[in-house]
Amino acid sequence: MKKTYKIExxxxxxxxxxxxxxxxxxxxxEATVSFMTRKMKVEFEEDADVATVMEQVRAACxxxxxxxxxYL
Amino acid sequence: xxxxxxxxxxRILLAAVLMIVILxxxxxxxxxxxxxxxxxxxxxxxxxxxxxLGVVHGQVxxxxxxxxxxxxxxxxxxxxxxxxxxxxxxxxxxxFQSVAVDRSRKNIADLMDIVPEYANLETGKGGIEKVDxxxxxxxxxxxxxxxxxxxxxGIVLEGTSVLxxxxxxxxSMPRDIGPGExxxxxxxxxxALLRVKTTKEFEDSTVAKILELVENSAMKKARSxxxxxxxxxxxxxxxCLAALCLALGGPxxxxxxLHQAPMWTDWITRALTFLVISCPCALVISIPLTFFGGIxxxxxxxxxxxxxxxxxxxxxxxxxxxxKTGTLTxxxxxxxxxxxVGMSEExxxxxxxxxxxxxxxxxxxxxxxAYGREIDASRLSDEREISGHGVEVQYQLKTIAAGNxxxxxxxxxxxxxxxxxxxxxxxxxxxxYAGYILISDTLKEGARGMLEELKRLGIKRxxxxxxxxxxxxxxxxxxxxxxxxxxxLLPENKVDQVERMMANKYPDEELVFVGDxxxxxxVLMRADVGIAMGAMGSDAAIEAxxxxxxxxxxxxxxxxxRIAQKTMKIVYxxxxxxxxxxxxxxxxxxxxxxxMWMAIFADVGIMVICVINAMxxxxxxxx
Numbered sequence: 001m002k003k004t005y006k007i008e009x010x011x012x013x014x015x016x017x018x019x020x021x022x023x024x025x026x027x028x029x030e031a032t033v034s035f036m037t038r039k040m041k042v043e044f045e046e047d048a049d050v051a052t053v054m055e056q057v058r059a060a061c062x063x064x065x066x067x068x069x070x071y072l
Numbered sequence: 073x074x075x076x077x078x079x080x081x082x083r084i085l086l087a088a089v090l091m092i093v094i095l096x097x098x099x100x101x102x103x104x105x106x107x108x109x110x111x112x113x114x115x116x117x118x119x120x121x122x123x124x125l126g127v128v129h130g131q132v133x134x135x136x137x138x139x140x141x142x143x144x145x146x147x148x149x150x151x152x153x154x155x156x157x158x159x160x161x162x163x164x165x166x167x168f169q170s171v172a173v174d175r176s177r178k179n180i181a182d183l184m185d186i187v188p189e190y191a192n193l194e195t196g197k198g199g200i201e202k203v204d205x206x207x208x209x210x211x212x213x214x215x216x217x218x219x220x221x222x223x224x225x226g227i228v229l230e231g232t233s234v235l236x237x238x239x240x241x242x243x244s245m246p247r248d249i250g251p252g253e254x255x256x257x258x259x260x261x262x263x264a265l266l267r268v269k270t271t272k273e274f275e276d277s278t279v280a281k282i283l284e285l286v287e288n289s290a291m292k293k294a295r296s297x298x299x300x301x302x303x304x305x306x307x308x309x310x311x312c313l314a315a316l317c318l319a320l321g322g323p324x325x326x327x328x329x330l331h332q333a334p335m336w337t338d339w340i341t342r343a344l345t346f347l348v349i350s351c352p353c354a355l356v357i358s359i360p361l362t363f364f365g366g367i368x369x370x371x372x373x374x375x376x377x378x379x380x381x382x383x384x385x386x387x388x389x390x391x392x393x394x395x396k397t398g399t400l401t402x403x404x405x406x407x408x409x410x411x412x413v414g415m416s417e418e419x420x421x422x423x424x425x426x427x428x429x430x431x432x433x434x435x436x437x438x439x440x441x442a443y444g445r446e447i448d449a450s451r452l453s454d455e456r457e458i459s460g461h462g463v464e465v466q467y468q469l470k471t472i473a474a475g476n477x478x479x480x481x482x483x484x485x486x487x488x489x490x491x492x493x494x495x496x497x498x499x500x501x502x503x504x505y506a507g508y509i510l511i512s513d514t515l516k517e518g519a520r521g522m523l524e525e526l527k528r529l530g531i532k533r534x535x536x537x538x539x540x541x542x543x544x545x546x547x548x549x550x551x552x553x554x555x556x557x558x559x560x561l562l563p564e565n566k567v568d569q570v571e572r573m574m575a576n577k578y579p580d581e582e583l584v585f586v587g588d589x590x591x592x593x594x595v596l597m598r599a600d601v602g603i604a605m606g607a608m609g610s611d612a613a614i615e616a617x618x619x620x621x622x623x624x625x626x627x628x629x630x631x632x633x634r635i636a637q638k639t640m641k642i643v644y645x646x647x648x649x650x651x652x653x654x655x656x657x658x659x660x661x662x663x664x665x666x667x668m669w670m671a672i673f674a675d676v677g678i679m680v681i682c683v684i685n686a687m688x689x690x691x692x693x694x695x
Contacts, residue, residue, distance in 0.1 A: 010170070012357040013135070016301045034290035035357075036177065036364040041291050063129040066122060 002043045003050065008069040009035060018068055021060040027053035040070060073171060080167050084160060087115035091156050108152035116143065116159035133308045135351045142347040146668060149337055154668045158348055165676035169357055172683040176361055179690055180286075180368035186239040186258040186279050188223035192216065194267075205274040216266045222259045224270045225277040228252065231266035235259040240282070241623035242374035258282065285376055289367050290360070292379025296643055300359050304352035311350035311658070318662060319343035338664060345661035348671040355650045358682035359643055365689030366639030373692050374622040375632050376606070382618045385582040385601045386636035392523070392531050392629075393570055393595075395587035396538035396548055399605055400626060401513040403588075405434065407442035408494060408514065412507035420507045424499050426467045427474040430455040435495060436463070438511050462497070473500045480505070493547030512544060515551065518627030523552045525630040529637070532581070535573070537566050566595050574598065586629060592616075603629065634695045642689050646682045653678045 009015045015035035022031035022040065027048030033040045042057070044050055051072075058070045073081070090111040099107060113120075116139075123140035131137070139162050146155035191205045192215040200215055205223040208214060213229065216222055222235070232250040237243065240258045249255055255268055257279040274280055322342070323334030363380035370377050377383050397403050412420035425443035428436035429452060440447070454466040461482065462475010473483055480487045480498045485505050490496055494512025498505070523534045535556045538545045542559050549557035558569055574583055585592070585599035593616040596602030604617030605624040621628045657674040660666035666674075 011166070011353065012360060013304060013352065016304070016356070032291040032293070034287075034360070036173070036360050037287045037290045039287065039291070041288075064131055066125045066129075 001048075001050065002041065004039050004041045005054070006071045007033065007038050007040045008067075008071075009033075009038070009065065010067055011035075014065040014068060017064045018061045018070075021064055022057045025053060025057045025060055028057065031057075074174070077167060077170055077174075080163060083114050084163055084167065087111035087156065087160055090114065091153065091160070095153060105147075105152060108147075108156055112143070112147070112152075112156045112159060115156070115163050116140075119159065119162070133312060135308075135353070138308075138312065138347045138350055142344045142668070145340065145344045145347075149341060151341075151668075158668055158672050161672040161676050162348075162351075165353070165679050168676070168680055169353065169683065172687070173357070173361065176365060176687060176690070179687075180364065186221070187283065188221040188257065188279065191223040191274075192220075208270055208274060210270055210273050213267060213269050216261045216268060218261055218263055218265065220261055222255055222257050222261060222268075223277075223279075224268075224274050225257050225272045226255055226268040226270040228255055229267045229269050231264050233264040233266050234262045236262050237623070240278070240374060242372055243623055243625075282371070282376060285378055286367060286371055289377060289379050290364055292381050293360075294363060294380040294384040294643075296384060296640075296647070297359050297363065297380060300355050300647065304356050307352050308350050311346055314658075314662075315343040315346035315350070318346060341668070342661055342664055345666060345668050345671045346658065348668055349654055349657050349661060349675060351675055354675070354679035354682045355647065357679070358646045358650070358686045361683060361686040362639060362642050362646065362689045365687060366635060366642075366692075369690045369692035370632065370635050373628070373631060373635070373695075375628055375635070376620040376622065377632075378618050378620075382601050383636045383639055386584065386619070386633055387640040388580060388582045389584045389601065389633060389636075390530070390532045390581035391573060391577060391583040392526055392534045393573065393583065393585045393599065394534065394536050394554075395566075395585075395592055395595075396536050396540060396545060397513060398588040399586055400519045400536070400548060400552065401515055403513060405438055405495075405511050405513055407438055407509055408512045409492070409510035410507070411510070413505055415506060420499060420509065423467065423472055423501065423506065424474050424497060424509055426452060427463050427465045427472040427499070430465070431457050431463050433457075435497060435511055439497065439509060442509075470502050474498070493544045515548065516624075516626055518625040519552060522626050522629060523554055526633065529630060529633045531633075535569070537561055537569055539563070539566075563594070566592070567598055570595050570598050574600075586626075603632070631692075631695060635692050638692075638695065639689045642685055646685055649685075650678055650682055 009018060012035045015033045018040065019031055019033040022028055022033070022042060027045050028042055029045050030043040031040065044053060054072050058072065061068050061070060094107045119136050120140050123134065123136040126134035126137050139159065143155040143159050146158065188205055190202045191208050192200045193203045193208055194213040194215060195201050208224055214224065228249060228251050230251060234246045235249050237247055237259045239260065240256065246262060257277040319340050322339035323336050326332045327334045363383060366383050367377050367380065394400055410417040410421055421443050424439050426447060428439045429447050429449060452465055452467055456464045458464070458479065461479040462473065464471065464473045473479055474497055476496065477487045477498065480500060483500060483503060485500045485503065487498055487505070492510050494510050497509045497511065499507055499509065526534060533555045535558065536545065536549050536554045537558050539561050540559060545557050545559035561569070570583070570585060577583060582600040584601045584603060585595050586603045587596060588605045596604060596616045601619060602617045603619040603621060606620040606622045619632060653674055657666055657671055661671055
């Protein structure tokens, strides 16, 4: 299951950090962040609960970059 | 500029003015310190806040933290103007980056301004309602007035007009459209009103799919992009460590080994300079920006590249494998040669057309189309179609036989040797050979000279693969000057050929396959880069390929390579420039030659240069 989310992020390095955080989150199989298009694409594991996983991704991203936002 | 950006600009200007005023005033001591704090906080309060939050969450090597340490350090050493300037220029750099990225996004959006804002939906009572294209259900009827964008894919019910397809294909050649024909969203209706029955919903229409493709292409990252991201992650901690070594090591070595004064201030200043240069911003932002520009620029020319990685690979293309029919040739069979014996060309064609009148064979249709005139069937009688051979008929009291060499053999008519490219239809009148008509596929205009152009762009070898027979295959190969031609291939043979070529090359030499979508899907997937003829929206092609040529014109293939090579050139320029300047500044900073001023100029200046350079990738109209 793949979903794309609109995101807000100020700098390219931060976008990279968001991508790392997303990849590390449990339930996420693969994640890509494009700074240029302001989108995050996530591929979820088979049995993952999308809503919960994305909340965790969002929280993790907020920790590394307080100014970022993921529109769920 | 957005509101947020305008506020930052205001803060920058205010802080700059304040700083100049304070510099010019004769204040000293604590008052000077306090006054300098005003512009410092005005321009830097959010950086300090983010630095603090970063540390709290364990993010030490955060550029906000580094800027905070560098500027606070400068202030503690009494260098107030330096501290404020560093913060000021850092903010200028960040603002510039933000504005540049927004500009780039907008430029690409403008280039891809193919999204229709509305659709004219026919309401049941005979009226027309302007609605959001999203709201139109498949199967509804919409009206497209002259000058309007076609909002949704469909079939024309009524109206004959001319379309401008430049938004999709990059070509301004107009296309005729009439009832019963498929119409694609994104084109502009030029001359007459069209009534169209939609066949899809907006989000499945060509326009929406193309936009989605270009957006998603930013997700497929190139190797150089990934390299830079990983590099940046190691770069920052490394430089910070180096800064620490400078700050502590310098003085300690001076004291312990050289027995000289430690000069803490001097070495700490150098270390702070290091911290300022440790920001990899210029590098990390300019690379994705360049690729984004390259992909956007390619779209404007009707070339859809589905990923930055494919752009990168195209620049390194060394082997080209191309399908023949439908890719290099038009895939439409027409009469290409009339070779009469003992009569004129017109006579031979007329004779053949009359002979072929009763047959439904595609060859017969070809000949009749070439003749073009009305056929008076009353002149014909005793028609016979012999499968695998041809036709026989009585025409104007003469026995005409038209067909292949087997038919001629049956009538014991000698047939000249021919090495023609295509299907030969021999004609005999009353048992005497009257000549032949050649029916073949024609080369696309854009294919001529294309392979030679590719050679000039660095391609080592070009191979044409086809399921067609030796004659036509070799003829095309000769005309286009291909290095090799493989004919009589079944689909699985084509895959084998490509796999063998893939195995026999170096990994960084990319192999490109060009074909039309449906039949060539397995080969397209096997090649390093698969280019498909898009036939203006063929779903199968867009699915299977990595690059789609929206107007089926082979002339776009060298263009794609040129765009890719230009983009990669800019990428390497930026990487080299950014790394070189940073290295030089680090060395100068360590030696104490470069002050914090120079460091911040180098940092911001390089970023500005790299970003402007990256925007060059968008300009593809002169390639």
